[in-house]
Amino acid sequence: MVVVATFSSNIHRVQQVINAAVACGRKVLVNGRSMVANTVVARQLGYLQIPAETLIELRELRDLPRSEVVVITTGSQGEPLSVLSRMAMDDYRKLPLETGDTVILSSSFIPGNEKAISRLINLLYRRGAEVFYEKTSEVHVSGHASQEELKLVLSLTRPHCFVPIHGEYRHLVKHAQLATSMGVAAERVQVLENGQPLLVSINGLRLEERVATGRIFIDGKGVGDVGMMELRDRRHLANHGLVMVLLGINQNDGAILYGPELVTRGFVVEEENTEFLDEARQELCQMLEEHSLEVLSDWEEMQAEVRKTLRRFFNRHIDRRPLILPVIFEQ
Structure with a gap:
């Protein structure tokens, strides 16, 4: 069986595949929601010529030798919900791939889709198919005008x-x-x-005067309420983890009443790095001893000093940059 994946809007390419299938005596199965819809409209408008005896339905596939069938479908860009991707993941029982099948990706690699397409090609080879695409075979010419x-x-x-x-x-x-x-x-x-x-x-x-455009982040029931600062913090958390510093200070004399206690998430395993975290605590204690009562009584200044001390310590010892969140209690 030969599977050709292309854009459903490229009616001329679809016609070329049909012409080649007719010349080779093969039946044609059009699959994929957008591909079927565009094919129906193109035929009604006279832009697509398909001999009546050439087009088959999915249910007729089982009655034909696979060597006599060409499937035209979408998914050439590795779209996760496309028919081709489901076939590659062996998740489309109505149209499974078998060893010896040929898959042709009749499209260019759109910038940004390279990783998805490469994954798709690897999955197709895992199914035993032979894959032809523009970087290895002369099977595609750009559909864009010269x-x-x-x-x-x-x-x-x-x-x-x-x-x-x-x-x-x-x-x-x-x-x-x-x-x-x-x-x-x-x-x-x-x-x-x-x-x-x-x-x-x-x-x-x-x-005219410019208007705001771009992507809007939808998070749960919130639409656009998460800004760049929040997204930056989320990326930071995902990449480097979190260190929370719990610290209680007597506002009158600067004495440490509690902590400093370090609570980590996604940074290091606390049970396996007790000595390392103890060193970080000692570094904080030394910093607190060196600062005046005026600094210790200023919350913002104190938080900044805690961040700076731990940032230098972590960078010096393990070259990591976790998000540091000081929580200071005053009494």
């Missing part, structure tokens, strides 16, 4: 105003320059960034 094709579109449409909207910033700039070279006036060509509104009127183009 410069000459973009020129053709500009010459056919002859836009009065032009705003490139797809690609990274360097792509937008080059596309804008191309439009200018094709006769669009420079004052009617505008490169935008996310959050930059553009007013289009009979008078031309005008930039």
Whole structure:
């Protein structure tokens, strides 16, 4: 069985796969929600030509030799819930992969998806499949228009105003320059960034005041209430752990009434590092003895000194940077 994974929006690529399947005498199974939906619409509009006897349903697969079937599906970017990913994890009983099957990833590696795609390829090989993708095989040509094709579109449409909207910033700039070279006036060509509104009127183009854009973090029932500071602390906790310092001080004479006690989470195993934590406590005690009553009675100053002392100690001894949370009680 041959499995071809591509973007469901790339109808021309789907047609190419169908043509190849017909030429080889194979039946075609279209699988995946978006792939099926786009195929139905494309056929209704006349953009996709599939011989009636070529297309099969999933239930018909068991009655055909696997060597006579081509499956067109999605998941070429390693999307975790896609049909291809489920097949790779042996979690799609209706369409299992077997040793000797061929999987073709007909797409480029979109930046940011490399790790997911590499994991997918490894899983496919674990199922015994042979995998072809752009870095090892000449099975994919970009579906994005080249410069000459973009020129053709500009010459056919002859836009009065032009705003490139797809690609990274360097792509937008080059596309804008191309439009200018094709006769669009420079004052009617505008490169935008996310959050930059553009007013289009009979008078031309005008930039409006920027608006806030970007990702909004949803945490439980809260939407956008967790800011960058909170996310930074969470990352710090995840990477380095937490050390809580419990300390009781007499506000009148600066005497230590309790502690310092160190409580750690995700930093070191307390039972196995008692000597190390005792050394840290001694370091804190020495710091407290060296400071004046004025410093000891200032909560913020005291917390800063505790953090600084422990940060230096941990960095010097084990080269770690836990989140240090002093809790100071005064009496």
